[in-house]
Amino acid sequence: MKQHRYEQIAKALGERITSGALSIGDSLPTEAALCKKYRVSRYTAREALRRLREAGLITRRPRAGSTVTAAGTSTAFSLPLSSAADLFRYATDTRFVIQRRERIHAAGEDLAVLGCRRGQAWVRLSGVRRKPGIAIPLCLITVYLHESLAGLAKRLPRSAGAIYPMVEQELGVRIARIDQRIEAVPLGEPQAAALGPARPAKGTAGSAPAIGLRVRRYYFDSRDRLLEVSDSLHAATAFAYEMRLRRD
Amino acid sequence: MKQHRYEQIAKALGERITSGALSIGDSLPTEAALCKKYRVSRYTAREALRRLREAGLITRRPRAGSTVTAAGTSTAFSLPLSSAADLFRYATDTRFVIQRRERIHAAGEDLAVLGCRRGQAWVRLSGVRRKPGIAIPLCLITVYLHESLAGLAKRLPRSAGAIYPMVEQELGVRIARIDQRIEAVPLGEPQAAALGPARPAKGTAGSAPAIGLRVRRYYFDSRDRLLEVSDSLHAATAFAYEMRLRRD
DNA sequence: CCCTTTTAATTGTCCAGACAATTGTACAAT
């Protein structure tokens, strides 16, 4: 496993941040200093800093240099959202591993999530979302597809990226609106086990209340027909939901 | 407004995608082709493609080139005004009851929230947000104002509505961007007591883990200067965050 | 003391070139 030069540098700097040697507000070495220290070209030093910025650890400004903005230890993953494009990109560099695939008729808990008429036919896909190379899944996820998408559901590979563009293509419609609902919920034992790495041991129930962040998304077409619902459950210790609102 | 070379190229390619001239699965010109066509170095061509990838429009693989992965859905969903207006409306029919008002220099926990340089001067207001006629506060809230707003902070009444319009008026600037971060956190004893109505009694510690939803908002002006930060803590049992993404 | 101007340090953009790593394609062999 060859590690690239810029990865080594990014890793070294990242560890100085996560270990606390550099804390929030501190400055990192300038590009010129990194070039000299590691004997690399400016391209390589910039690439290392670029990765750190994309990881949300630092910000960079001309003349001010690179500044630590997050300790990195708190939440391992965050979902920066400023548009549906981000939603899509998040989905494309993670993979939806489908573990179950069923036809259902809305009832019980499913009905509560869907909010449709009782008995309406849907396809339910459940599984986890993974980031390649990382053992712990990012979240547990259940996707409901409208019965008119049963054909698509069958053809879906065991491991898929974003769903809603496929829905658009399948039906030839446009997703015109996405409603989101975010809430904090307690995690059950099996859920916590699936999402958490090592729980602090000592199975004395309730010692460390496992907390989750549940995100539900409802996808509507231009005539307000509900086509898809996704329900994902993240470990609160490893996930924060970020979004950006712009005003032009 | 000078537009950089790679921005021009990215824009040209992006328009071919959003206009439908290129659809999902189609290939973009290779880097070499772009270099030749636009008379630029490979650095510039790569930078253009990199932006498109970061925008979620394309994926790139060695030998396979650049492939369109998202159709016109690029800049589509965003909620520039509707949400800012909703944010405003939410704040105006509730009231921010200020309980403490201090000048601080960024350090410790404040620094972690602000993510600015250590020692920078801010004004911190803390209190609760209430809905008139309801006994239990909606949330605990801390607001940080940039030192240039110290005058405003002094004049604020004990009970105020939305803060950011006042910030805009005070400095004569426009809030151009609001970053939000939502996470689930465990509630401490005093916080749970302040937010919760009747806890299920029986103080047997840990029996009912109190869960909160923390929402942080960062308000930036058009030059990306951070002017205001709000940090609010809601009881999970009584609060869910809902939003709607539209596409015109 | 506060405000404006200048200066210089730092990142941002861009060029021209080199080699490495990956992988789709075509062709050969079974």
Place this chain on the structure above:
DNA sequence: ATTGTACAATTGTCTGGACAATTAAAAGGG
């Protein structure tokens, strides 16, 4: 028809240089 192999197209990584744009900090003026 399937499998394996060689080829070559394409992106990924990296060097060393140059100038532009931005802006924090210093210097100066009221």
